[in-house]
Amino acid sequence: MKLYNYFRNSAGQRIRTALHIKSVPFEYICHKDLGPGGYRKVNPQGLLPALEINGRIVAQSTAIFEYIEEVFPTPSLLPADPIDRAEVRAFAQLIACDIHPLHIHRVRNYLSDEFNLTGDQTGTWYHHWVAEGLASLEEMLRRRTRETEFCYGDLPGMADVYLTPLMLNARRFGCDVTPYPLLNAVDEACLTLPEFQAAMPENQPDFDRYGPHVTQDS
Numbered sequence: 001m002k003l004y005n006y007f008r009n010s011a012g013q014r015i016r017t018a019l020h021i022k023s024v025p026f027e028y029i030c031h032k033d034l035g036p037g038g039y040r041k042v043n044p045q046g047l048l049p050a051l052e053i054n055g056r057i058v059a060q061s062t063a064i065f066e067y068i069e070e071v072f073p074t075p076s077l078l079p080a081d082p083i084d085r086a087e088v089r090a091f092a093q094l095i096a097c098d099i100h101p102l103h104i105h106r107v108r109n110y111l112s113d114e115f116n117l118t119g120d121q122t123g124t125w126y127h128h129w130v131a132e133g134l135a136s137l138e139e140m141l142r143r144r145t146r147e148t149e150f151c152y153g154d155l156p157g158m159a160d161v162y163l164t165p166l167m168l169n170a171r172r173f174g175c176d177v178t179p180y181p182l183l184n185a186v187d188e189a190c191l192t193l194p195e196f197q198a199a200m201p202e203n204q205p206d207f208d209r210y211g212p213h214v215t216q217d218s
């Protein structure tokens with residue numbers, strides 16, 4: 001399997017983490033190494049990540065995540081009970097569907113290019129949507145039927161895999177994350193695990209080549 005991504009690609013970090021937890025080997029391909037326009041030949045939308053399986057391309061991190069979960073079921077990243085599974089998916093989709101599309105680099109770029117918003121204004125935009133999302137996620141954890149070390153269990157799962165890149169970027173872009181003690185506790189627990197560390201941006205093969213020069217994208 002080939003994973004097209006980029007060290008800073010937070011949706012790709014979800015997939016890297018899932019693959020590491022499941023001990024699935026994969027070839028890491030940095031989209032920049034394909035040259036100008038090269039990655040669009042892989043994924044017409046041009047967004048990262050994409051997974052290549054036997055020559056076929058699957059885009060969208062959640063579609064990729066579900067594929068990996070189905071094909072490599074052990075250890076499972078979803079609970080066995082359907083309502084528990086739905087709860088975990090709701091948490092992950094709040095991140096992937098409601099927060100992520102609003103705060104990403106291309107949206108902030110569009111706001112500044114088309115509407116002449118300043119860096120401070122696009123920063124306010126970013127902080128608003130992330131704070132609103134984090135508050136909802138914190139409340140979801142507060143309402144759990146029992147308190148657990150990870151989002152929804154004693155082992156990490158889909159919710160944790162989606163949460164850690166969000167927390168990383170929120171801190172990187174100066175959001176105040178102190179009002180969310182439950183999210184912070186889970187994030188801290190995840191980051192002690194080698195599988196989560198292995199998926200971190202600074203541990204990707206393209207970090208040294210592109211890392212020091214890249215500050216804006218997520």
Ligand SMILES: N[C@@H](CCC(=O)N[C@@H](CS)C(=O)NCC(=O)O)C(=O)O
Binds near residue numbers: 060062106218
């Ligand atoms: N819904 C997509 C979102 C993918 C996405 O937004 N990727 C961002 C990075 S996290 C990207 O490719 N950005 C590059 C760009 O905007 O040109 C998914 O979950 O895979």
